[in-house]
Amino acid sequence: MRDKTAAMIVIGNEILSGKVADSNAVFLARELRGLGVSLERILVIPDDLDAIADAVREYQPKYDVVFTSGGVGPTHDDITISGIARGLGRRVVLHPEIESTIRRLVGDSINAAHLKMAEVPEGANVLFQLDQKFPIVQVDNIFILPGIPEIFREKLQALRSRLAVDPYFLRIVFLNAHESSIACFLDETLAAFPQLQLGSYPKLGDSEYRVRITLESKDEEYVNQALEHLVSKLPQGMIVRTE
């Protein structure tokens, strides 16, 4: 079975200008990994209609699921809905269920900014969760999530059961060695286990280890055998510990 694939589009001048450090991408990456979905791209773009539309046109047909983060509030710089609609060639419409929810929550003081929150690309589904005031908006295979980290996480967790495929199994070897002295053992292990996902990550200034080797596969037995193989090839004394 082919892996289910995903891409993330992060929308926000505040991230490109360094005023805000995005934390949604790493959260999404970890969640998707745990669910067995392969995140293939993370793209950060400005609050710009054409940039959003272009990204949607490129990613929507290419990946099984696309997530957007940011740009869904009530102010002038919140243009994600319009950008996605443009990318899909759809109109922006008021979603009746969201509108009635907002009218109920806000009451008589409702204004244009409140109603902007009910806008969706035509044809969108809304997924109401029991414990959330505001629904998740989905159009085609795109989930439109807010940039505020607390809400992004809450909504993503509500989507878990829709996304789950089967997880990766991860083993780790911590080594006290330079990468250049172990490259040959990694190559040899990859030749013996060609389906293995093998990563090598040097760390500076850590007193415990110098390189972390990650071994991954959706087949638990396979990754364990590969670990055993690698450990048997590495020179004595290099291994700090395995996980």
Next chain:
Amino acid sequence: MRDKTAAMIVIGNEILSGKVADSNAVFLARELRGLGVSLERILVIPDDLDAIADAVREYQPKYDVVFTSGGVGPTHDDITISGIARGLGRRVVLHPEIESTIRRLVGDSINAAHLKMAEVPEGANVLFQLDQKFPIVQVDNIFILPGIPEIFREKLQALRSRLAVDPYFLRIVFLNAHESSIACFLDETLAAFPQLQLGSYPKLGDSEYRVRITLESKDEEYVNQALEHLVSKLPQGMIVRTE
């Protein structure tokens, strides 16, 4: 004068799988903002030759400067040099100056993994800094930086004087209000100051403020006048403080 533009390509399965949280993007974003360079895209892609080549083909002609982060070590998953070379339609060659530096540092125990570190796309420049063992590799308008945060930062700081244009001026207003109740004042301020870069960022769970409004321009006088204008329009009591 048109802003100098930049894009960043982050290369690494470890980031897409959530095993490592990238910190280079936000560092680059802040540095570039301080230098007056407009970062337009951050793209995270896997350790995949075609993905790297495609990103290079798209971004290299489009932006004034392109930075890559990651994939330049000696192991099997370090394929950034080959990917950039493929994107530019160049060969990979050993750079004589880097090679001789490595031979001097490593001595007789030199191996293929060490020499891999001397590979560059044909036509690359190397920028040796006095206090750094390893040079910065530049090919066309692409700076090829390592993913290890400490070294990424060190090299980027060494590039500062090459990149500087003129900085943005930033003012901030912290408000105790919902975004929906201030959207109209932001729109009005933008109408009066159309060149202003205006951002609105809600914060949950902060006892001091609910929304942070950022005002930016390369013209200090302009941004100060816009701030004064916005403050004069906002209802009394809403403003927590300005910066």
